[in-house]
Amino acid sequence: MKLRLITLTAMISALCAVGAMIKVPVGVTSAALDSAPAFLGAAFLPAPAAGIAAAIGHIVSAGVGGFPYGPFHILIALEMYIVVWGFTRLHQKNHSISKWIFAIIANGILSPLPFYWLISPKMFYGVTPGILITTIINVVIAWICLPILSKALARREVHE
Template identity: 35%
Template sequence: MNGRKISLLAVFVGLSVVGAFLKIPAIIGSVALDAFPALLAAAFFGGGPGAIVAGAGHMISALLGGMPMGPLHIVVAVEMAILAFVFAYTWKKKWLASSLFVFGNAILAPIPFIFIYDWAFYVALVPSLLIGSIMNTAVALLLIPRIFHVASKGVVKE
C-alpha cells in the first residue's frame, strides 16, 4: 500500500469521525452516519481497506457516544469490518451489495446481543439500525459515482 492510499484511508476514517457526530435517535447512542465512509473505501480500494475504515469508524463513533455498551463495541466493530468486506466483494452488483449491507447491519449484526442482553434489546435496536443502515448506504450510493474520479487517480482498485 502506497502513501497516497494510506492518506486517503486516513481521510475516510476522518469522514467516519464527522459521520459519528450525526447521530440517529436510538435506544443505544452509537447509531450514526459513520459507516458510509467505510462503504466508500470498500468500493474504491477493496475489502481490506474498507474493513479497516469500518472498524475504526465504529470505534470512534462509540467513543464519541460514550461507549454505552463498553467493550462489546469491539464485537460490533468486527461485524462492521466483515460487512464492509462483503460490500467490497459484491460491489459490482450494487443493489446486492447494498441489500446485504442493510440486512447484515440491521438484522444479523445485533443477533449476538440477544444472548448478551435479551430480545427486548434486539427489538428496540433494530428499527434505528435499519434506518441508520439505509441512510449510510444511500449516502454511499450517492457519493461513490460523484467522487470516483477524485479517488481514481492511481489509487482505486481496478
C-alpha cells in the same frame, strides 16, 4: 503504493469519525453516519482497508455516544469490518444491487443479532429498528455518492 493506501485509509477513517459525530435520533446513542464514508471507501480501497476504516468509525461513534469501550464494542467494530469488507468485495465484483441489499441486511439486522443472546431478546428487539433505520440512511448517502465518486476516480485515472 503502501503510503497511498495508508493515507486513503486514514482519510476514510477520519471521515467515518466525523460521521460518528452526526447522531441519528433513534434511541441508540451509537447510531450515527459513520458507515457511509466506509461504504464510499469501496470505490478506491481494498476490502480490508475499507473494513478497518469502518471499525475505526464505530469505535469513535461509541466513544462520542458515551459508551465505555469493552467487548461489546469490539464485537460491533468487528461486525462493521465484516460488513464493509463484504460490501467492498461485492462492489469490486460489480454486484450493483446485491451489495446494497447485503449492507442493509448484514448491518441493520444481522449485526445486532448476537445481542439477542449476549444481553437479551428485548434489547435486540429494542435496538434493531433504530439500527436498521440508521443503516438505511448510511446506505442511501453512499448510494447517492458512490457513483459520483467512482466517475471522478475513473476520470482522474484517465488523466494521470
